[in-house]
Amino acid sequence: MGDLTPADKKGIGNLDDPGLPFNYSEREYGTVPIDETRARFQWVSEVAYKNVHRIVARGYDTTELMEEGYGMTDVLFVDFQARIPTVKEDQMLNYVMIMALEDGLSAPAAMSRLVAQSKTFLTQACGASIHAFGHAYGAYSAFGNRLLDELKAGRAEGLDMDAIAQRIVDNNLNDESLGVSNLMLKDPAAKRMIARAEKLGVAGEHVAIMKLIVEKAQAASDEPVDIDLLGAMGAVMMDLGFTAEATWAILAVTRSFAAGAHFIEEVERNEYRRLGQALTPPEAYDGEADRPVPSLPERAASTESALSADLDEWARSQEERKSVWGSGYSIHEEIEDPSKKTGIKSVGKKL
Amino acid sequence: MQRNPDIERKTAISYRTEEKTVLRGYNLSDLAEEGYSFTDAMFVLFQNRIPTEAEEKMLRYEMGVFLEHSMSPSTAGAIGVSIGRPNLTSAIAASISTFGGVHGPGAAHGYMMKKYLKRAHEEGKTIEEIAKVLVDDYMDNGTPVMGMGQPQHTDSDPRAEPIHLKQEELGLNGVYLRLQRAVEKYFHARRKAEGRRYVGVNVVGAGNTALCDIGFAPNAAWCIGSVCRGFSCAAHALFNMKRGRAWAASKSEPMVQMLDLSMIKYVGPADRKVPKQSERQEYAIQQKEEGEYKKWVI
Numbered sequence: 001m002g003d004l005t006p007a008d009k010k011g012i013g014n015l016d017d018p019g020l021p022f023n024y025s026e027r028e029y030g031t032v033p034i035d036e037t038r039a040r041f042q043w044v045s046e047v048a049y050k051n052v053h054r055i056v057a058r059g060y061d062t063t064e065l066m067e068e069g070y071g072m073t074d075v076l077f078v079d080f081q082a083r084i085p086t087v088k089e090d091q092m093l094n095y096v097m098i099m100a101l102e103d104g105l106s107a108p109a110a111m112s113r114l115v116a117q118s119k120t121f122l123t124q125a126c127g128a129s130i131h132a133f134g135h136a137y138g139a140y141s142a143f144g145n146r147l148l149d150e151l152k153a154g155r156a157e158g159l160d161m162d163a164i165a166q167r168i169v170d171n172n173l174n175d176e177s178l179g180v181s182n183l184m185l186k187d188p189a190a191k192r193m194i195a196r197a198e199k200l201g202v203a204g205e206h207v208a209i210m211k212l213i214v215e216k217a218q219a220a221s222d223e224p225v226d227i228d229l230l231g232a233m234g235a236v237m238m239d240l241g242f243t244a245e246a247t248w249a250i251l252a253v254t255r256s257f258a259a260g261a262h263f264i265e266e267v268e269r270n271e272y273r274r275l276g277q278a279l280t281p282p283e284a285y286d287g288e289a290d291r292p293v294p295s296l297p298e299r300a301a302s303t304e305s306a307l308s309a310d311l312d313e314w315a316r317s318q319e320e321r322k323s324v325w326g327s328g329y330s331i332h333e334e335i336e337d338p339s340k341k342t343g344i345k346s347v348g349k350k351l
Numbered sequence: 352m353q354r355n356p357d358i359e360r361k362t363a364i365s366y367r368t369e370e371k372t373v374l375r376g377y378n379l380s381d382l383a384e385e386g387y388s389f390t391d392a393m394f395v396l397f398q399n400r401i402p403t404e405a406e407e408k409m410l411r412y413e414m415g416v417f418l419e420h421s422m423s424p425s426t427a428g429a430i431g432v433s434i435g436r437p438n439l440t441s442a443i444a445a446s447i448s449t450f451g452g453v454h455g456p457g458a459a460h461g462y463m464m465k466k467y468l469k470r471a472h473e474e475g476k477t478i479e480e481i482a483k484v485l486v487d488d489y490m491d492n493g494t495p496v497m498g499m500g501q502p503q504h505t506d507s508d509p510r511a512e513p514i515h516l517k518q519e520e521l522g523l524n525g526v527y528l529r530l531q532r533a534v535e536k537y538f539h540a541r542r543k544a545e546g547r548r549y550v551g552v553n554v555v556g557a558g559n560t561a562l563c564d565i566g567f568a569p570n571a572a573w574c575i576g577s578v579c580r581g582f583s584c585a586a587h588a589l590f591n592m593k594r595g596r597a598w599a600a601s602k603s604e605p606m607v608q609m610l611d612l613s614m615i616k617y618v619g620p621a622d623r624k625v626p627k628q629s630e631r632q633e634y635a636i637q638q639k640e641e642g643e644y645k646k647w648v649i
Contacts, residue, residue, distance in 0.1 A: 029622040032612035039606040050421035057419040071411035079586040097389040104367035105356035127448035186369040249585030260574030339592040
């Protein structure tokens, strides 16, 4: 790579500063040779492989599965759980997915339609709709992992299901991912789903504890509450054997099919939007009043540094900056590696 | 609690009240309670109708066989995103977004078929005649015929021919299958006459044909295929998040990782000295005049 010498690299900015813990100018150029000491890179998977002639998921040839009469929902059990579901489990998954398919003009549809307005591929809009599923809307990961953690911790402490449910409610009554809320007081869909799971014989401990959580929440809440779709779908999916993350993924993707229909309808019925087209009226604005831009020579006199010299000054500035909406000072997050489970810690919680 | 829609629109797809969610006139709970399948609901969503049993079977087959495809651009996209350890949903979103003009171009194939069927109708040609026109149009222009060939399944996609057979077995062979079969016939004949190797139909050519024959418009068919793949990409991303190493560059793993430094091969300009700011203007003008940089512009 070239014929540069360390001498060519002297005198660049601060890179010769003795405070640096290394000699920058003597660092090598060129890429790293292929590592022959270890096995070459391969895509490692326990989910599926393919060769020229077959596609195999968890040991089953997928074409053979279809020819034998299995369907898409069966493959979800194969991919996520490495097993063929019972007929009733498959029926229940179909039920849950029908209920997860459409939710009207809620966030996934809105996001898909907004992307559609920019005149792009349908797939981008469907992908965008997946992002609607966080730890408030469609919070299956937060919901499910809480149940698992509380069940494990409660059992370790010798608590029974009733006590575990009570503790969950005591600590999370108003949390968006509890699965109990005032959203479904007139809509029986969530309760019907639980009843169907029990009728099919696929309801297990997650449905059981969810019913106890509903009882405890109803007793503790000042307003009427009941099981909502998050609670019903989350509990049933976990009783079908899906992990909290798999549930989150499957139901977000399920909703994305309908987001595709919303993309199509948006293109069919509405206009594309151009850069600069959307106006934000002053009535929607409550920031600083209009003010003159200082000239560059006036800059030093008209600006103030953000530096804090001591902790008192720092603490004061933290409070003051909360008044600047959009600055981020009113939010505290604990962002963890979500590899194993997600959604328990506060994400985007207001201070 | 504010419960207005997240976007104000007139929609013919669904509505939701405090009492129920209604898709194309059907209460979703009633649809599920009656025993309809998720694939039945896809017909309601995109076509405003309950399908025949044969049509439902075809879609169930199609979605099941398309869902998992091991390592393809969508899976690689999901895994690539997952190694930074964002939320799982980011990896799924990325995987669905990989479907474009080459990877699973379902809409493009559907629009191609519709365009040539329309021509046949307007020009008084048979489906077989227009199939030959289609193949000649594409091959004369040196453009790949959509629906043919797959870079990994080089002597025929394991899903494709069985989909054709299933469509015929279910009695769903409509104009799209006739066109696709005729396209394949002329495509194979022309390549053979030109002494070129056999290239089989791929899953878009077969699957999208079936989706069109059971009533899905090109974009609806594309949605079904690409979003369906999102399920398996989620599984692959989840496997990597739960069992793999973040960053994919660890030197302590027994196998070289995807982002190990030794995986980088650089083929750009040779290493060069950063010009001093005092020399910048002259240097930049000379660089533009010499024009060597142009071969690197992308």
